[in-house]
Amino acid sequence: MDTTTLRHCPICLVTNMPAEIQRVRCNVRRFRDRTFLVWRCAVCRSLHCEKVENLAAYYENYPIRNQELDYFLRAWYRVILQRLVQAGLGKQHRILDYGCSNGLLIEYLKQHGYANCFGYDPYVDRRAIASNSL
Ligand SMILES: [Zn+2]
Known part of the structure; x- marks a missing residue:
């Protein structure tokens, strides 16, 4: 695992040494033997995954899509939501759920007073995402 490489954060646009790097197991049962390198930006604390080849294969028949x-x-x-609040999330913050599938987390957050929630998923037809998520 490469823990000595500087990485460029596409969120805060700063190149920095990640605050942490971990291998994370795939959450899709049929790919559970595969892991992905995930790193946290030391500046803005956002999480990023190293490039994954053929990402579309993982999202084909993604099990929670019909949830x-x-x-x-x-x-x-x-x-x-409890974890996010403990991490500092407030109702005044803007939230982007990138890879939101059908937008149900956004819908849940809006129902709980988080009005500035948005979802985007490059592997889901926009019409399948809850209409208030876009
Ligand atoms: Zn960053």
Whole structure:
């Protein structure tokens, strides 16, 4: 694992030594043997993944694409929102869920008073993303 290379952050546009670098296992069961190098920008703290070859193959038949905002997903999003709030998220902040699939997290956040939420997913037809996410 290359932990000594400077990386350019496309969010804050600063080239820096990452605050942390980890290998993260794929969350799709049929690719669970694969890992990806993820790094955190030391300046803006955003997370980035090194380039993945044939990324479209991972998102083909992505299991949560047909998910609905049901009881179980709301319970999971409640945990995620608690983590984000602990990390400093406030209702006045703007949120971009890049890779939002069908935009259900954005929908959940808006239902909980986070009005400035937006979603984008290059692997999903825009019409499939919740209409208030774009
Ligand atoms: Zn950055």
